[in-house]
Amino acid sequence: MITTRDIAERLGISVSTVGRALADDSRISEETKFRVRQAAAEMGYVANRAARMMRGASSNVVALVIPDIRNSFYSAIAHELSKNMEAQGYQLMLSETDDDRMVELRHLRELSANRVAGIIIVPTARPHSDSVKLLRAVPHLQLLRRHPSLGSQWFGVDDHEALRRATAHLVAQGHTRIAYVGGPVELPTGAERLRGFRSALQEGGLPDDAGRAELGPPASLAHGRETVRRLLEDPRAPTALVLGSIQLTLGVLEELSQQGVKVPEELSVVGFGDEPGFSWWGPGLTTVGLPIEEMATGCALWLMRRLTTKPSNDGPYTSVSPGSLVVRGSTAPPGGRQA
Amino acid sequence: MITTRDIAERLGISVSTVGRALADDSRISEETKFRVRQAAAEMGYVANRAARMMRGASSNVVALVIPDIRNSFYSAIAHELSKNMEAQGYQLMLSETDDDRMVELRHLRELSANRVAGIIIVPTARPHSDSVKLLRAVPHLQLLRRHPSLGSQWFGVDDHEALRRATAHLVAQGHTRIAYVGGPVELPTGAERLRGFRSALQEGGLPDDAGRAELGPPASLAHGRETVRRLLEDPRAPTALVLGSIQLTLGVLEELSQQGVKVPEELSVVGFGDEPGFSWWGPGLTTVGLPIEEMATGCALWLMRRLTTKPSNDGPYTSVSPGSLVVRGSTAPPGGRQA
DNA sequence: CCTCCGCGTGCTAACGTTAGCACTGCCTGG
DNA sequence: CCAGGCAGTGCTAACGTTAGCACGCGGAGG
Structure with missing residues (x-):
């Protein structure tokens, strides 16, 4: 790698001058600056940021x-x-x-x-x-x-508000058996979203057992598929689903498509996030758009x-x-x- | 930021010893190593890779x-x-x-x-x-x-082969007006894919005007939409479409969904790439899966x-x-x- | 004529880490 | 008893860049 020293030796000047010329220091004559820049370009000089950082400069x-x-x-x-x-x-x-x-x-x-x-x-x-x-x-x-x-x-x-609105939308349509599939409460987002889900149920005056929460890894498409499969097998399957992560939504949509579940006739779904593809999934996915x-x-x-x-x-x-x-x-x- | 020097001063030993202790050098006594490591952990020492790099080590x-x-x-x-x-x-x-x-x-x-x-x-x-x-x-x-x-x-x-197969699939089904929407020939991939498209037409014994290529920015979803809109307005619209990039595919699918084009009755489509969502688009998208x-x-x-x-x-x-x-x-x- | 100043440049140290060499004791073998 | 070796540690230089200080030179003002 070319260093300022290489340039300095080639031009017969000092390293300091080279450094200053490259930094466009006002004390250096225009002629020197020109020669230095030319040599630097020719030799393919690229400043070593590691060295610069050692002089107290912060990294980029x-x-x-x-x-x-x-x-x-x-x-x-x-x-x-x-x-x-x-x-x-x-x-x-x-x-x-x-x-x-x-x-x-x-x-x-x-x-x-x-x-x-x-x-x-x-x-x-x-x-x-x-x-x-x-x-x-x-x-x-x-x-x-x-x-x-x-x-x-x-x-x-505002995760709480996002899930509250999503759930309220279902409550307003008369659903009384709603499942929420989302991330674990250990994650702050998971906790907030679950809270939003619960708030909406409560505000809608629904009994405690109206809502059902299925929590799991939020980044796993596979987990979304499995969960929805399990839910559908249940004799008292929910009539509506609210989702709490993009990946889970992707998994759930795939599974619903594959099983041929009729949406919204058999099941209403509110997704999370808005991906290309959500608009053309089945009848078009109602979903929480994120800014x-x-x-x-x-x-x-x-x-x-x-x-x-x-x-x-x-x-x-x-x-x-x-x-x-x-x-x-x-x-x-x-x-x-x-x- | 804590340096080896700080540790050395605190323990009343030299910087070299600290460095060697942290590098688990065999010459250093176990006791010293232990004290150094303890101090390093307590003080929150993190080695400065910039300095290490200056000694010839390469970056990570x-x-x-x-x-x-x-x-x-x-x-x-x-x-x-x-x-x-x-x-x-x-x-x-x-x-x-x-x-x-x-x-x-x-x-x-x-x-x-x-x-x-x-x-x-x-x-x-x-x-x-x-x-x-x-x-x-x-x-x-x-x-x-x-x-x-x-x-x-x-x-x-193997872009040539990928597009050749995709196009051949359409040719085998009897299409004689096929459009290819892909990236510009300036891109090596664009050129190869176009070539593959042309090869398949030729191998299928189709006349020169059977194929039509619409090239443009491959990363633009919007360009996909516009192109398909333009193609459909044409009195002699193609009966099949082959796509040459993921983004273009996404755009085209959105536009086709929105316009309510009947696939495959009115138009056959072969996409590029395999996204979640491609399987549930319309009747399921036939597409080129990438490894x-x-x-x-x-x-x-x-x-x-x-x-x-x-x-x-x-x-x-x-x-x-x-x-x-x-x-x-x-x-x-x-x-x-x-x- | 001398002093002072400013322009253009060079010298040197410093950043944090590492490696080569040197030094001090102590122990072992001759 | 002495030489040599080894374990354990310290000193110093070097990596590439930058900033503070110093230097030389020429011109201007006293």
């Missing part, structure tokens, strides 16, 4: 720590983030935790060793105490899920400001809109179409 | 340079790659080019400055000459698209070997299977279902 890398990039919500976030950061000269590091706190910890160690400038993280249910320590030392922002030990810098969705782009640009802007301004910026958190209910054809009063 | 970061992470093919690749690399202690850097050679160049400059250990890239149609220079200096592997100036390390799909996981693990393994072994490893390239045609309900002889 920001990490995104998420469960799984294949989840289209996260890939959308990654995309927006990447776009925003690139414009500011930052690079994006991608770390997948697979919702495993040990993997999360390993990643955080590496990110820390690499001295990333900032971290945007969707934390696992109960981050390892070392993970907490590591995060504390770096500007970070929690996304979606919020774990109290990680501070109050959080950017999320992905707003969230991603919000995150990017927050982090950029946090990294460029000196004082330990600390707006406590920003909750984004609860998501909008997109009503399509997959919901109807129990027993058939028509209200 | 590998970059993935792709057009758009939201494309599920790329997110699947990113996932597999990330999983494989994490196991080896590597981190993944994500760079999106948006198929813009200038953005690509900017990213490559940054990656180069950060001294990434390796790069896996889906190059733009005509990479900037500086991009070529930069890539030459780093172990890299082309994915899917292959640009001659970037060397022969390539991991891809995503095999490719991703293949890439990861190649790169790992390339990075860990000394000699400039140079298997010229590896072409993966042509993709398997997944036959569902969206294809039938012209004019209706049934053969």
Whole structure:
């Protein structure tokens, strides 16, 4: 690799002069700058950021720590983030935790060793105490899920309100046996969504046994399929389904298609997230649309400001809109179409 | 940030000893090692990889340079790659080019400055000459698209064969007006897929005007919609459609659903890629399935070997299977279902 | 004529880590 | 009893870049 020293030797000048010329320092004559730049270009010089970092400069890398990039919500976030950061000269590091706190910890160690400038993280249910320590030392922002030990810098969705609205939509249509399939209560989002589901039932004046919650790994398509299979076998199968994660929704839709369940006649369904494909599934999936782009640009802007301004910026958190209910054809009063 | 020096001062020993203790050097007494490790853990020491890199060590970061992470093919690749690399202690850097050679160049400059250990890239149609220079200096592997100036390390799909099979399937059913909607010929993949399309027509003994190619940005869902709209307005609209990219397929499916086009009665469709949702679209989408996981693990393994072994490893390239045609309900002889 | 100033450049140290070499005791074999 | 070796540790230089300080030179003002 070419260094400033190589350039200096070739031009018969000092390393300092080369460095200053490349930094466009006002003290260097235009002629020298020109010669240095020319030589640098010819020799294919690329500054070594590791060396620069050792002089106290911070890195230009920001990490995104998420469960799984294949989840289209996260890939959308990654995309927006990447776009925003690139414009500011930052690079994006991608770390997948697979919702495993040990993997999360390993990643955080590496990110820390690499001295990333900032971290945007969707934390696992109960981050390892070392993970907490590591995060504390770096500007970070929690996304979606919020774990109290990680501070109050959080950017999320009003999960409670989102599921409340989704469920209320079914209650309003007269359903009295509604199942919720979502993530575990250990996850903050899981807990909130379940609470929203329960709130809607209660507000609708339904008895306690009207609702039924099936909780499990939220990132597993297979789990969605199995759960819906189990539910349908039940003699007192629900007449409506509310879903609490994108992956679960994908799994459930596949299974319902495959089993030829008539929606909404036999079963009403409200999904979570809005993927390409949800609009053309069966009669069109009624679903909770999420403000992905707003969230991603919000995150990017927050982090950029946090990294460029000196004082330990600390707006406590920003909750984004609860998501909008997109009503399509997959919901109807129990027993058939028509209200 | 805590450094080895801090630990050394606290324990009243030298920096070298601390360094060696942490590296588990055999010359250091067990007792000293223990004290150093304890102190390091207590103080939250994390080695600075930038400093280590300056001593000649290479970085543990590998970059993935792709057009758009939201494309599920790329997110699947990113996932597999990330999983494989994490196991080896590597981190993944994500760079999106948006198929813009200038953005690509900017990213490559940054990656180069950060001294990434390796790069896996889906190059733009005509990479900037500086991009070529930069890539030459780093172990890299082309994915899917292959640009001659970037060397022969390539991991891809047999695009010609994939599209040939897809088209042949339609020809076999008797279609004589077939349209291909795909990426531009400037992209190696675009050229190959178009060639495959043409080959199948020729092999089927169809006249030159049987086929019609509509080329445009492959990553644009909107372009897929517009193209199909335009095709349907044509008095001599095709009776079958072959698609040449995942995003275009998504767009086309949405438009066909929205317009209520009867598939396969009015139009047969063969898609590209196999997304969740393709199976439940209309009568089920006949499509070209891609060996995503095999490719991703293949890439990861190649790169790992390339990075860990000394000699400039140079298997010229590896072409993966042509993709398997997944036959569902969206294809039938012209004019209706049934053969 | 001398001093002072500013322009352009060079020297040197520093960042955190690592590796080569040197040093100090102590123990063993001749 | 002495030489040599080894275990355990310290000193120092080096990686590439940058910033503070110093230096030389020429011109302007006293």
